[in-house]
Amino acid sequence: MDQEFDFVVVGGGSGGCVMAGRLTEDPALSVCLLEAGGSGDSWAVKMPVGALSMVPTKLNNWAFETVPQAGLDGRRGYQPRGRTLGGSSAINAMVYIRGHRSDYDHWAQLGNNGWSFDDVLPYFKKSEHNEQFDNVWHGQGGPLWVSDLRTDNPIHQHYLEAARQAGYPLSTDFNAEHQEGLGVYQVTQKNGERWSAARAYLLPHLGQRSNLSVLTGAYTERLILEQGRVVGVEVRHGGQLRTLRARREVILSAGAFQSPQILMLSGIGDGTELRKLGIQVQHHLPGVGKNLQDHPDFVFCHKSDSLDTFGISASGSLRMFKELQRFRHERRGMLTSNFAECGGFLKTRPELPAPDLQLHFVIACVENHARKLHLGHGFSCHVCLLCPRSKGEVRLRNTNPQDAPLIDPNFFGDPQDLEDMVAAFKMTRKLLDAPALAAYSKSDIRTAGVESDEQIRAVLKTYADTVYHPVGSCKMGTDPAAVVDPTLKVHGIQGLRVVDASIMPTLIGGNTNAPTIMIAEKAVDFIRQGR
């Protein structure tokens, strides 16, 4: 049976939860949100260390892999993506970062009017409830809780001391006037629990708003088009293919891999490529799936004797038992860890206008996205390149909607990215070699004896992969390669917007959850203003 709503939102991730939550503030609008995964409120999601049960597995996770990457010695990369209400914000590392002012000013310079930093700052603030900062840079009273970490981990002080010893600047707020510096991250948590986009924007209203319908386990296969207008979707739910109709709009928020996949399966994409697969072309839009960008990342891994780091050991288990009690009674301690507790932004050359590398200092020895476990304890430090030149793409594998798309981030496709990573590697090593952190290290698993540029390039190609920020595959713009216009409407199609990380025209210099939420907050205003 057909059902009709004003809006149908496809995908209940960071973008989709904001859309459904905000649009249903108006009781006159009916919204149905379709999410392929589950309800997003299990303890694996709520307890911050639960990420360890999800990121390396298929629990709440699509766990995609990439096509072989020539720049990574032919290896396939791993691409975890959230598959539950909250989407990737339900499995991510909770680091609250907005990016650099210049990222958004660049979007505006590309012709995206209304997207300069000054234009987007109010939307970051609108979404935010910052427990710590109340000033011109931060918001109070928004749905997205942003908090200081509650781990009380003494390793923070050692990290900051190492930064001083290495001669790097320190920062107490990466989201204020200056991004550059090293410090302790703020996290999207409330009272020591993960605050996913679903917990912030959607779950509090379930059963409370009669105009909000949410279907979980609902896999959208195609958009339904009539005379150049999207009028609904075909969704597989409870073993049946159903049709849901949208009186006003379908909002595609299936993320950087699956939004372009759904468009292409519906005949919207590069005409030549679609015809090769036997798909009837509804609208030739050559940019769909192109312009995929992601932060290439390398992880230094050290073993350590410190029980302030996570690990597998008898004394570590005893500590975890105590930490569990602490979490139950106080919502503090190690179980509130986002793992990537410290980090920051540095420039490989002082004359750069903005930092070009980001660190995530992790209080566990994380190899291969935590898919390879070690006995004993340890720590890691990610370093990623913030402005990679390489661009990749998302293509259809075949016409079966249930099959994952082909994902090609094209890491190190531009050789300059590898050279920039060599510089980033050296700066990170300097931090880890500083006495305050060197004292924590028992052994260096990956990079002991790696000294020459040639050796560094080799180790980068052997181990580099994503730090989980794919964007850009349905890019916003006004040029022929753009998929959506600056109000996020799909070019040449009526009744359809894309609202998720895929619309970013260029990758921002930082983590991508808060920016995606900001994008959706802006999209809601476009709809309210009739734009």
Ligand SMILES: Cc1cc2nc3c(=O)[nH]c(=O)nc-3n(C[C@H](O)[C@H](O)[C@H](O)COP(=O)(O)OP(=O)(O)OC[C@H]3O[C@@H](n4cnc5c(N)ncnc54)[C@H](O)[C@@H]3O)c2cc1C
């Ligand atoms: C492991 C990991 C760590 C990260 N760490 C951080 C961090 O610390 N800080 C940060 O800011 N960012 C982080 N990110 C990135 C950030 O979480 C994402 O950029 C952001 O959540 C993307 O939002 P989105 O709305 O574009 O997509 P998503 O949040 O991924 O949402 C897409 C949703 O659509 C659903 N969906 C897909 N296809 C269909 C379909 N056909 N039918 C129905 N539903 C469908 C999915 O199940 C999913 O729920 C991390 C990401 C990962 C994976």
